Amino acid sequence: MIGMSDQAVQALYMEIEQWLRAKVMAGREGDPLPSEAELATQFGVSRMTSRQAMQNLAAEGLVRRKRGSGTYIAPRPMHRHAGPLMNFTSDMHRRGLTASSQLMSAELREATAPELDALRQEPKSRVVAIHRLRLADGTPMAIETTSLTPDCASVLAEDLETGSLHDALRSLGRQPTTALSWISARTASSAEANLLNLPPKSPVLVERRIISDQNEKPLEFTTTIYHPERYVIDAVFTLAPAPGADEPK
Structure with missing residues (x-):
């Protein structure tokens, strides 16, 4: 990630975010999602970038994060x-x-x-x-x-x-x-x-x-x-x- 422009970093976490959205839409309430570390490895990015993508979904109420357990698909309203x-x-x-x-x-x-x-x-x-x-x-x-x-x-x-x-x-x-x-x-x-x-x-x-x-x-x-x-x-x-x-x- 060293030397990457802000635009390139943004494009990467948006790609991860879109992938996660598709995962949420196809899944069911309570299904586990990959960890930040797993996402970072899968997409070849830093954990900070994968964390940003997950935080965006959490802010929208699409996923629920449980400390020490992981991230799960939230109930659909x-x-x-x-x-x-x-x-x-x-x-x-x-x-x-x-x-x-x-x-x-x-x-x-x-x-x-x-x-x-x-x-x-x-x-x-x-x-x-x-x-x-x-x-x-x-x-x-x-x-x-x-x-x-x-x-x-x-x-x-x-x-x-x-x-x-x-x-x-x-x-x-x-x-x-x-x-x-x-x-x-x-x-x-x-x-x-x-x-x-x-x-x-x-x-x-x-x-x-x-x-x-x-x-x-x-x-x-x-x-x-x-x-x-x-x-x-x-x-x-x-x-x-x-x-x-x-x-x-």
Whole structure:
């Protein structure tokens, strides 16, 4: 590598990076990848050059590095389009995965101030509160806290671990129809990181959603905390025309 120009070095690590990308795309989650030393030998470069190629993939979340063990193909995130309203069970089913839940609590209790506001309930009203860990083929995907209007209390008798909450709501004549959602990011709490099998203080994606029924009445207020490497929410935006663009000239 002595005497090589910066452009030549860059071309070499880009070649390694492209080779690694192809390896990742053809492989499966958890498959091991060559070490930096093995890449350096294979491509005839320094370890610094092979390290740069691997770091680029790690920064994109395509590979996961484990100290003292090696580098492995990272889980591929699931993409959900922001437009269609689809529950977790249906979403996993269309991907060929089995959806399930670990039920942590389900009760009828007094509503908090945010729940009263979101569900348009009177002060001191109660809500149906359901707290679940959502899984796909047994892998933790998200932590979901759902609050429902009190007339939905009978869903507490339903199967909330393997069944669909929205199917239970439909059986009550409440059809989840439209949703208002807002998304943010924050650091996971210790309990959240433990449930999602994340390192301490990892970032998480948080979606808060108010769902209304077929009569435009608030039905559900849900906060979902997603594993950052397993879920991606896609949104399509249309640029507004520039001011005066449609005005006759």
